[in-house]
Amino acid sequence: MWSPIQQTPTCVVILFSIHFVLKAEKLLKANGISHDVIPVPREISSDCGMAVEFPCLAKERVLELLSSAGLRIAGLYSREGRDSFQAISPEELAAGVVN
Amino acid sequence: MPDKSAIYADNAATSFPKPRQVLDAVAAVLGSMSLSPGRSAHRFSLESSRLIFDTREALAEFFNCPDSSRIAFTCNVTEALNVGIFGLLGETLHPGDHVITTALEHNAVMRPLRHLEKTAGIGISILPVSGEGEVMVSELPRLMRDNTRLIVVNHVSNVTGAVADLEAIGRQKGEAFLLVDAAQSAGVFPIDVVRMNIDMLAFTGHKSLLGPTGSGGFYLRPGFGLRPLKMGGTGSNSETEIQPDFMPDCYEAGTPNTLGIAGLGAGLNFVTGTGLAVIRAHEQRLCRLFLDGLAQIKGVTVFGPPADRERAAVISLKVSGKSESEVAQRLDRDYHIMVRAGLHCAPAAHRAMGTFAEGTVRFSFGFFNTEADVTACLAALEIISGK
Numbered sequence: 319m320w321s322p323i324q325q326t327p328t329c330v331v332i333l334f335s336i337h338f339v340l341k342a343e344k345l346l347k348a349n350g351i352s353h354d355v356i357p358v359p360r361e362i363s364s365d366c367g368m369a370v371e372f373p374c375l376a377k378e379r380v381l382e383l384l385s386s387a388g389l390r391i392a393g394l395y396s397r398e399g400r401d402s403f404q405a406i407s408p409e410e411l412a413a414g415v416v417n
Numbered sequence: 418m419p420d421k422s423a424i425y426a427d428n429a430a431t432s433f434p435k436p437r438q439v440l441d442a443v444a445a446v447l448g449s450m451s452l453s454p455g456r457s458a459h460r461f462s463l464e465s466s467r468l469i470f471d472t473r474e475a476l477a478e479f480f481n482c483p484d485s486s487r488i489a490f491t492c493n494v495t496e497a498l499n500v501g502i503f504g505l506l507g508e509t510l511h512p513g514d515h516v517i518t519t520a521l522e523h524n525a526v527m528r529p530l531r532h533l534e535k536t537a538g539i540g541i542s543i544l545p546v547s548g549e550g551e552v553m554v555s556e557l558p559r560l561m562r563d564n565t566r567l568i569v570v571n572h573v574s575n576v577t578g579a580v581a582d583l584e585a586i587g588r589q590k591g592e593a594f595l596l597v598d599a600a601q602s603a604g605v606f607p608i609d610v611v612r613m614n615i616d617m618l619a620f621t622g623h624k625s626l627l628g629p630t631g632s633g634g635f636y637l638r639p640g641f642g643l644r645p646l647k648m649g650g651t652g653s654n655s656e657t658e659i660q661p662d663f664m665p666d667c668y669e670a671g672t673p674n675t676l677g678i679a680g681l682g683a684g685l686n687f688v689t690g691t692g693l694a695v696i697r698a699h700e701q702r703l704c705r706l707f708l709d710g711l712a713q714i715k716g717v718t719v720f721g722p723p724a725d726r727e728r729a730a731v732i733s734l735k736v737s738g739k740s741e742s743e744v745a746q747r748l749d750r751d752y753h754i755m756v757r758a759g760l761h762c763a764p765a766a767h768r769a770m771g772t773f774a775e776g777t778v779r780f781s782f783g784f785f786n787t788e789a790d791v792t793a794c795l796a797a798l799e800i801i802s803g804k
């Protein structure tokens with residue numbers, strides 16, 4: 319199935335529980351940012367939870383939305399391939415320098 | 418099928434009937450969906466997580482909570498109050514500290530507090546009630562001590578129907594932690610945790626929120642922690658053997674009552690869709706009609722605020738020369754009217770009202786009662802009290 323997300327580089331944000339995943343989903347939906355709720359990729363964590371994937375282009379806006387809603391981020395990754403992910407370090411996050 | 422000729426006047430115990438959409442919501446979940454939210458990544462699990470999330474968000478909006486993650490689900494208000502009172506020990510409340518509560522508390526508050534009095538040397542002061550069964554908030558400053566760490570207040574009495582002035586208590590609570598038992602008020606009276614300065618609000622799903630039994634929860638103000646009463650699987654942080662320290666997960670170990678929470682969501686949706694003011698006005702009309710009628714019946718004594726005061730449609734009375742159980746039994750047997758007789762799990766309230774140990778006959782009307790129901794109750798009482 320064609321999904322706009324798969325046509326562009328995406329990021330995956332990990333939150334602390336399903337409540338925050340769904341809160342993030344609600345915020346992204348309300349702000350018209352395309353996204354998917356996906357199982358946390360095995361390559362990222364052995365935890366059985368869900369994560370939110372969105373276009374990296376929207377990264378700054380997403381981080382801003384999450385932080386203004388008080389949602390703490392457990393991890394942020396860029397998708398490098400179908401099963402490969404690159405962690406975005408807290409320093410990079412803070413500086414807002416990645417792609 | 419419910420007996421159509423029966424009149425249910427025991428809504429303070431649990432509301433009946435439930436709105437159609439509550440039955441539908443519960444059936445839909447049971448019939449079509451996984452019941453294990455947040456545990457697996459498939460769509461059923463996600464769907465049930467969404468139901469729970471939506472109910473949490475709706476409750477947060479309803480009580481004006483700044484952050485829905487600060488709402489945790491429990492199986493009723495009793496569990497929520499226990500999580501609060503026992504969970505505060507070692508956090509906000511320490512052995513030897515002082516607690517203020519009211520003479521109108523349910524045993525869901527009194528028993529945990531009395532237990533802490535005995536086992537942790539907590540001192541307890543009781544806010545007295547007036548002759549009309551209302552908590553005397555004006556006495557609060559006199560009872561406050563330097564080590565008053567906790568104030569526990571029943572918002573609406575399940576015995577007298579009196580409403581505690583939460584705003585006044587919230588204004589005067591100082592540094593103490595304010596825990597409110599909203600068992601009887603949530604779904605009828607407006608509750609705003611910010612305006613009322615409430616630190617923890619405990620509610621039950623099966624009374625005026627019109628949900629099923631086995632649902633309830635609490636709101637906890639950001640910045641406060643409670644020692645969880647139970648630990649276990651939460652679906653989050655599964656790689657560690659340590660209980661999560663963030664809400665809501667830290668207080669929600671174990672597979673939740675998805676059915677109950679879905680039903681609670683539907684009940685709340687009915688309440689907000691109908692409008693709290695509409696529900697309140699209807700119950701107030703029934704209450705006034707009943708109280709006005711009772712005033713005309715010789716031998717009936719009412720315990721609680723008069724009709725012109727803000728009060729709930731929970732009315733305690735006695736019929737002279739008749740025992741409470743006899744009145745309740747005759748109402749049920751001869752008139753198909755269901756009420757509750759006795760102490761209503763609130764012995765302290767009856768001590769304060771002078772109706773201990775036999776208690777009272779309690780009528781409690783809900784949104785689905787009609788004026789005809791009230792008239793029938795009055796007619797039955799008239800006959801019972803005359804003989």
Ligand SMILES: Cc1ncc(COP(=O)(O)O)c(C=O)c1O
Binds near residue numbers: 430493495496523621
């Ligand atoms: C004031 C009050 N507190 C607590 C409770 C206990 O409610 P639940 O049985 O739902 O825990 C009730 C009702 O029974 C009540 O009226």
